[in-house]
Structure formats: C-alpha cells, structure tokens
Amino acid sequence: MGIVEIKGLTKDYEGVRAVDNLSLEIEKGEIFALLGPNGAGKTTTIKSMLGLIFPTAGEIKINGFDVLKEGKKAKENIGYLPERVAFYDNLTAIQTMEFYAELRGADRKECIELLMDVGLDGEMDKKVGNYSKGMMQRLGLAQAMIGNPSLLILDEPTGGLDPRGSWQIRQKIKELNENGTTIFLSSHILSEVQEVSSRVAILNHGKLIEVDTLDNLGKKLDLQPTLVIELQRPSQSILSRVKQVKGVDSAELSGNVIKVRCNPRVKTNIINAIENEGGKILDFRTVEPSLEEVFLKFTEGD
C-alpha cells in the first residue's frame, strides 16, 4: 500500500477539466515529482490531496485514510508548503510557528529548532510581514516540518527563489528524504526535479502522460546521453574521426571540449578513436538526458 493513493481523480472548474482521471500511487520513502507546465493540474491535484477542494470524481487516500471522509486522520501526518505561501503579517516567525504547532498538537519547543534548521535563527522575532520571498519560503518549509510528518507535499517549492535559495531548499528536501520523509513535490522547473526526484509523473492538460523513474523515462524515449570530453589539443580531424564511430548521433567541438551524443555502449570506441587520432583526454563525463528533453518529447504535438 502506497502512502498516497490517487484513483481516478477528476476535477472540473465551471466546465473546464483541470484534472482528468488521474491515478497515482506514491511509495513510502520516495521523492516523487509532479511535473508539468503551468495550468497542467498540479496544484489542483495537490489541493485535492489535502481536502482543500472537492473532486468531481475519484478518491484519494493518504496513509490509508480517505481525505474527504477521514480528513483529520489523513492530514495528521502531512506537512504542506503551498505554491503561494502566505502567513499572518502581524505575527513574528516564532509566533507563526507556535500557532501551527498548536494546530497540529505538536510540541512548541520544536519551533525554535525548526527555525534554526532552515537558517532563520536571527530572524525569529521579526514580523513575517517584513520577510523576503526567500525567508517566507524557508519559514514555509519550517512550518511544514512541524511534528515531523511522514509525508511532505511541496507545491513548487523553489518557485520564485534565486539560485542560491532554491539550492538550499533542494538540499533540505534531500536531507529530509534521507531521514525517512516521503516527498511529493510539483514543479515546472525541470532541472530541479531532475536533481532531487526518484520518480516523475508528467502531467499536461490535466492528464497523466507518463509516470516512471527518470532513467526509465529516458530509455523509453530513446534519449541518448551526451559525453563531454575535454581534450588537451582538439582538432577537426579528431572530431571527424569521432563522428565516424558507429552509434554516434552527433558530435560538436567547442573550445577544447567535444560533446558527443551517442549510444552509451560505444563510449570505449569513442575513447579509442580519439586516442588513435593522437588526442589526449583530460576529462571525461556523461551527461544524462535532461528532463527538458523528456518533457518536450512527451508533450509535443498536444
């Protein structure tokens, strides 16, 4: 039994179908990403999971409890970070945390620790109304962690953050997952999902297009990895020699780096070809296909 079970979820808003017969199962301990462009139905799915909106059809169970019929029990072990996180401007961070701890029935002592944990040590007594977007997001995460919930639902957790801010949030997500928390997140920022998630569901126009691990998604689409080879003294002759290797899709030279898209099994042949042509390899790495490519391939033609 998965920690989250979504069966046939459908939601219409005034005649517009936001989510269309979506079924998903999320296993304990994974980082599951719901990926899709804006308006794909990600937030609608998440809000249905929390009983914030009422589905037109379908049912959702969390930890075995029906979200609508046993909402309180279902929500007992969920931490949630909304897409547009909003607190009470008149409260300080610590007052905000204490309010939510009280709502959850958690120990108020946790609040200070959690604020320190997200790096808001010095800002606890500042009013939330004066917080920056990044601080709000960190407070949002701290709030979601109250009571150490077994499932965290994060709607666009890095939306609107600068690269450093979003890196910090991603680190935190990984750390929480390592400590046993199941994570369900949504994003339209592909590279971020790629970095943290173990499984991905692709949603477009409310329909589930694909759900699988990142690796499998790449394989299914036959997207090839890119080899990035740094050479001491690259030349056009090396490049043309590489292009001749069987299994190589394309190769290009920029500076002293050759980027080769190829079947991963021909790596050795490429290395041999370069060395036979007199090239000296300084660095060699494989870049897996980006989710951007996966995504474009899946949603194209819609």
Place this chain on the structure above:
Amino acid sequence: MDGRAIYAISKKEFMDNWRNKWIIAVSAIFLLLTLVISYFGSMGAGGVGWRDIDATIGGMITLVTLLVPIIGLMLGYATIVGEKEKGSLELMLSYPVERIEILTGKLFGLGAVMAAATFIGFGVAGIIIALNVKGVQWGNYMVFVLASILLGFVFISIAMLFSAIFKKRSAAMGGAVFLWFLFEMIWNVVIAGVLTAQYGIEKLTDPNFMAPSWYYVASLINPVKAYSALVSLSISSVNELAGNIPSFVNVPFNLAILLSWMAGTFALTWYIFNKKDL
C-alpha cells in the same frame, strides 16, 4: 471535532485583536461613552451629574444598538474571505483541522474580543459610577452587559456568513455595511410604513391604539430590536418598548430570536463553507 484546534484558532483571533489594540480601543470607547451618558444624560432635565446605573442603562441601550453591531460586523466580515484572498486559510486547512473547527474557533475568538471589550469598558464605567451613586443594581447591570455581548455574537456570526459567501473582501464589507443600515434604519422604516399604510396615521396616534401581533414579530425579528426589548423586559426600570405590548413578547421570546440568529447564521456559514473549494 475536538477542542485543540478550536482553542488554537480562538486564541489567535483574540491575540490578534489584543496586539493590534482593538480590544483596548473599543473598551475605551465604551468606557468614555458610558461615563458621558451617565454624567451628562440628565442635562435636558436641568443640570448635570451622575445618574444611577439603571438610568444609565436606559441611555446606553441606544449606544449599544448602534455600536455593538458595527463592531461585530467589522470583527467578522474579513475573517474567512480575507484569509482566503491572502492564502493563509489554505495552509490552515492543510493541518489536521476540520472546517467546523475553524468556524467555531473564529466565532469564539472574535466573540471573546467583543466580550473582553464590553466587560472592560462597561465594567470600569460601572465601577466609576458606583463610586459616585448609591444603591447600584449590579444584577441589572450584568444582565445588560451579557445581553450586549450576545448581540455582539449575533453580529459576528452574521458577518462570518458574509465572509463565507463573498469571494472578495470588499464585497463582504459592502454587505456588512448594508446590513448595518438594514437593521438600524431600513427595517424599522419599512415596518412602520406598512403599519401606517394599513391603519392610517390618525389611528396610530390614538393613545389606545394596539398594534397587531405581526407588527411586533416583524419588528423584533430585527436582532437590534430584540436586544433592546430583551434589556427593557429584563430590567423593570428601563422601558424602551412603547404602548401595550402583547404577552408573547417576553424575555424568552427575545432571547430566542437572538440565539436563533446566532445559531442560524452559524449553521448556514458552516453549510456554505463546508462545500467551498479553497
């Protein structure tokens, strides 16, 4: 439903209004106006001076019927729609909290704000009056204060209904302002108009004229009127009700009207809020 979330939410509502000085401001207004009414209320009858509590209550009823509804409406009109617009309601409801607990918590919390302001304002005023006049009827004063708090709860509950119905804070505020005018003025004018149309002005001015029962029922369905009738009937020396009143217009009747308003609007708020997508 359990007490934890209700307590947490009531406490937050109360503390918000404590921190933003609402409670103190409203208490101060109540205190000041009560003292003014008590000291200057007898100006027309020659000279000023402290009047006793019962006489003061008579003057305060008008004050309460004007102020308490507007304070209740202001406290409650944004409590749901405001949080919904902001987005904080969504987060609150993601916690293991039922929608009825949120509504109950808000009603209790905002009601406590009203109760605190009323107790402090009227309480301090009562003590000051008691220091200056003899033979204070504390029991009567208590009835008056409690009835005023009940009127406050009624209007908070009505305001919460508006807050649950409207999609925009500004619309809920418009609704609240309209409601105030409805109960303070429009209602009475319309009913008096119907009465005049039915009997003619000459009959109405006849001192022996007895208004029909429907007039009392229609008039007292207005919670503001039910409140002043309730206080008048409970405290013998206060008489806000003119003419020969039918026997069914008694304390339980008016109390029932006020309680029905509170319970009815609260139930309707629950019904609407329970189906709402956030």
